[in-house]
Amino acid sequence: MKPSLYLASLCFAAAIGATEQPLAGKWITDLHGQTLTDPQSSGFTWRHGELIHLGDNSAAEPLRNKLLRINPHTAKLNAEPLNITVSKQVLNGCFGELFNKHPDFESLTWDRTDDTVFITVTEDSSFVQLSADCKARYGETNSTDFPTLLVKIETDSTLSRAEITAVRPVQFPKAAGVGNFPNDGIEGLAFDNAGNLYLALEKNLANAPMIFNTAYQTDFWQQDGYVKVQDSGFVLPVPDAKNHPINGLDYLPAKKAGHPGYLVAAARNDDQLWIIDLSQQQAPFVQQMAYYAPTPADSACPAYERMVQTAIEGVAVHGDTVYLVNDAWKKHYPDNIQCPANAAHFNKFAPLLFSLPVDPRWFIQRLN
Incomplete structure (x- = not known):
């Protein structure tokens, strides 16, 4: 019998060191129990007791422009992927070609x-162009x-229908x-x-990386001009001028009355979570992560194997739990193959669901 997730985590912690948080994931599976084929997980949020997933435009065709409903306990889909339609108003507007x-x-x-409204953001749209009139406006x-x-x-x-109605x-x-x-634009949204x-x-x-903000009011989608965002001015834990992007974001309310709360950011390239104090009264807490993939119970492999390339791009906070999902980088995802029984999952770019409890240590670091 393979060790439990808890015991495995204890073993990982002892092997890795106290400063690194080991995290064992679950393969996300469809209604038939099969791992997903190349969904390119980029959007991730919690709503009505389930995790909602959206992939980017490099996803496999059957999962492109679809919302996935994931059971947070089992990592299994709760329903068939839901197609996102587009209203005629959007298709006939300045951004319709996209x-x-x-x-x-x-x-x-x-x-x-x-909570019947989701919000996403587009990134690389370099394959389309604005008309002359629209370029003059935008x-x-x-x-x-x-x-x-x-x-x-x-x-x-x-969640029986989904339609893009405003941009x-x-x-x-x-x-x-x-x-x-x-291709290096906005990758995280949080309220x-x-x-x-x-x-x-x-x-x-x-x-x-940077974090911008804007006020979101009831008439936000009735306006058709720019959303003029502001630089938040947040000091981020960027050690040097090399690549340390933010690829996921969500909000974590504070326990302390009167405190504005925190942002949980995924620093994909560093395998880190950054806990950012909105009040800027304390320095961001940097949580170093170590991600593990489960192996089949009937294999001769260890219960979990450490991933060398994870690429977390989705963060969702609910209560005292942080959920994470990875966006398989196709060039390097097969580098994770160690256990032969897991090769098929990595070769089909199947994502994993990770979860960890909110750690009280995230909120006690002070500015120097």
């Missing part, structure tokens, strides 16, 4: 005043030639130096409890 094709969706969150992004778009997805309480382009502050990097929407940027002209 939505007639396959938008590169990154991140997913839900409207805190209306060409001053201070970033990419084709704007980053915030996207409204309307659903119902049972708004983002304008960054010129002083932020975002740069024209189509706090005060009506602010946070947007996490992979990298700017200085090769550093």
Whole structure:
């Protein structure tokens, strides 16, 4: 009999060291118990007792532009993938050409005043162009030639339908130096409890991640102009000018009354979680992670094997639990193959679901 997840984690911790958090995942499976084929997990959020998943435009065709409903306890889908349709209003608007094709969706969150509304964001849209009239209206992004778009997805309480009904382009502050990097744009979205929407940027002209914010009010989707985001000014734990992007984001409420709360950011390239204090009264806590994939019970392999390339891109917080999902980097995901019985999962770019409890140590570090 293989050791339990808890015992395995204790073994991992002893082997790795106290500063590193070991985390054993579960393969996400479909209704038939099969691991998913290349969903390219990029959007991830909690709603109504389940995790909602959205992939980017490099996902396999059957899972592209689909919402997946995942049981957080079993990592199994609760229903067949749900197709996202697009309203005629959006298709006939300035950004219709993009939505007639396959938008590169990154991140997913839900409207805190209306939980039938999901919000996602587009990244690399360099394969389409704005018309001359639309470029005159929306060409001053201070970033990419084709704007980053915030996207409204309307659903119902049972998630039996999903339709894109509104889109708004983002304008960054010129002083932020975002740069024209189509594939290094916004990869994280999160709402706090005060009506602010946070947007996490992979990298700017200085090769550093940033977090922007904007007010989200009831008339947000009635407007058709730019969403003019502001630089949050948050000090991030970036050690150097090499690649340390943020690829996932969610909000963690504070236990302390009067505190605005925290952001949990996934630093994909570093296998880290950054716990960012919205009040900026304490330095971000850097939680180093070590991710493990389970092996089949009937194999001769150890119960779990450490992954060398995980690429976490989805973060969802619910209560005292943080859920994570990885977006398989096709070039390097097969590098994880150790146990022959797991080779098929890595070769089909199957993602895993990870979860960990909120750690009290995240909130006690002070600024030097």
